[in-house]
Amino acid sequence: MPFTAKSGKFNASINAVEFGTGDKAVKIGGENVFPLYSFDAAIENAPKVGIEITDFGMEHEPECIKKYYEGxxxxxxxARKAASMEGVDFLSFRMEGGDPNGANKSTEELIGELKEIADAVDLPLVVCGCKNVEKDAELFSKAAEALNGKNAVILSAKEENYKTVGAAAGLAYKQVVGAESAVDINLAKQLNVLISQLGVDSKSVVMNVGTAAVGYGFEYVISTMDRVKAAALQQGDANLQMPIITPVASEAWGVKEAMASETDAPEWGSQEERGIDMEVETAMAVIAAGSNAVILKHPESIKIISGLMKELV
Known part of the structure; x- marks a missing residue:
């Protein structure tokens, strides 16, 4: 008797969200199958890959990253150099120096740098903050205004500051709002509901459900993403149908396996190879679990993940 495979295509689908403008705009989401299940139904929008730079420039980067930005x-x-790297779909600018417990750069200085970057490139932009919720509320509000008309992603609003960020980014300046929660499906859903209650269109919301580098509590990340996608597609939960963007770079390059120098850990081999491995393994794992876009740092990692997406989707 012939075997007839059962389709894994669902009636529900992930929202398709576009960011950026013109020919360089990208669209993520839109699929009605589980991640990478292109054998069940066509996935029109393959996962996208972004490149991250920060306001510190190359000050805190390892030598294996600095060499790509010589000159x-x-x-x-x-920003122009990053935008020219092979496989890059969008540019992410992290305003790391705004942290009041760190460099405590002023909002004016950071927004001035953001404007310079926006003027320098035509790629879609993702703006990340300093991980201090109060400062981020201020930074994101000013960033949304500074990028008026750019259709940028403001990543991310949290439960503590979603009213300020959502009102400025999603309502006043019509940017795409990122909703960031801490690796918990219930927290992710709750934040999406709160943002929608502000009046932000759900089709203009993406999620950052949290991440970690592989080997660092990563099973919680994967299980959360699995549950989010299952609820969105199998159960048709509209409050979890937003596409997911995952900032991988800051996690993967922050662990000892990527940071330890060859002098300190000669038995571990090349630091550059270790860093690329951590970034690629983390990025591919979150894509397989449901991320619709990843933010990376090393040009080789970007090239590898971008190439895999062309082969798998």
Whole structure:
């Protein structure tokens, strides 16, 4: 008797969200099958890959990253160089120096740098903060205004500051709002509901459900993403049908396996190879679990993940 495979295509689908403008705009989401299940139904929008730079430039980056930006005198130069890397779909700018417990850079300085970057490149932009909720509320509000008309992703609003961020980014300046929760499906859903109650269109919301580098509590990340996608597709839960963007770079390059120098850990081999491995393994794992876009740092990692997406989707 012939075997007839059962389709894994669902009636529900992930929202398709576009960010950026013009020919370089990208669209994520839109699928009605589980991640990478292109054998069940066509996945029109393959997962996208972004490249991250920060307001610190190359100050805190390992040598294996710095070499790709030789000759760059300004952040605008770095942005242009980053945008030219193979496989890059969008540019992410992290305003890391705004942290009041760190460099405590002023909002004016950071927004000025953001404007320089926005003027230098035509790629879609994702704006990340400093992980201090109060400062981020201020930074994201000003960033949404500064990027008016750019259709950027403001990543991310949290439960503590979603009213300020959502009102500025999603309502006043019509940017895409990122909703960030801490690796918990219930928290993710709750935040999406709160943002929608502000009046932000659910089709203009993406999620950052949290991440970690592989080997660092990563099973919680995977199980959360699995549950989010299952609820969105199998159960048709509209409050979890937003596509997911995952900032991988800051996690993967922050662990000892990527940071330890070859002098300190000669038995571990090349630091660059270790860093790329951590970034690629983390990125591919979250894509397989449901992420619709990842933010990476090393050009080789970006090339590898971008190539895999072309082969798998």
């Amino acid at each position: 760059c005198a300004t952040l605008a130069d770095m």
